[in-house]
Ligand SMILES: Nc1ncnc2c1ncn2[C@@H]1O[C@H](COP(=O)(O)OP(=O)(O)O)[C@@H](O)[C@H]1O
């Protein structure tokens with residue numbers, strides 16, 4: 529077998545293995561940001577393509593409140609949420625807010641090197657002034673709401689009725705509100721928050737996670753009545769150029 533047909537074969541097998549959309553509810557476009565921290569033009573384009581899929585799935589909304597979550601941790605939720613938010617803000621010229629709602633393992637403040645508190649928990653539980661909780665990210669048009677002080681019971685924050693008020697207050701103010709949320713199968717917060725969001729994007733690490741896990745996460749979202757927009761396949765590897773892949 530020639531090297532090319534071997535690569536094609538492998539690509540076909542991979543595509544089958546990574547074909548998360550099969551059997552899932554309303555799968556979205558599968559994107560593959562493979563190098564998260566520094567974009568090549570191609571990756572920014574993939575995030576822009578994801579943004580247009582989101583806009584198509586949620587037409588006629590001035591503000592789109594999106595929850596990014598995965599079944600288990602380490603799939604790349606924070607990376608994909610952050611890069612999506614940065615790309616639509618910078619390249620898509622959309623005013624965007626990135627909220628760190630992973631109160632278990634917050635990371636947004638570290639990556640953007642901003643103070644962690646006051647933030648989400650301080651506003652919801654402690655009544656901290658919202659404007660004091662919002663940070664400039666350094667990226668044009670991208671604001672950040674960091675997680676805030678650690679709390680003993682994150683579900684109390686996610687389940688607080690003030691979350692709804694907070695998110696509605698962002699409507700009209702930002703074009704995208706991107707929520708970096710904790711793993712769906714491990715904790716209840718993503719499901720709790722999903723009720724306030726226009727759509728949920730499920731992040732799956734390609735070729736790594738047993739497909740039963742994201743499938744179970746999608747079931748839980750369905751049962752909760754969330755609007756799941758689709759899955760993003762993170763860290764997908766291409767054995768042949770992507771344009772060939774797309775044709776097989
Ligand atoms: N596309 C990618 N390419 C390379 N490394 C990635 C990619 N996505 C995530 N990572 C790395 O994997 C680790 C887990 O990602 P993270 O976004 O923190 O996952 P989660 O928020 O789901 O726990 C981090 O070290 C991150 O830098």
Ligand SMILES: [Mg+2]
Pocket residue numbers: 605606607630633635
């Ligand atoms: Mg994370």
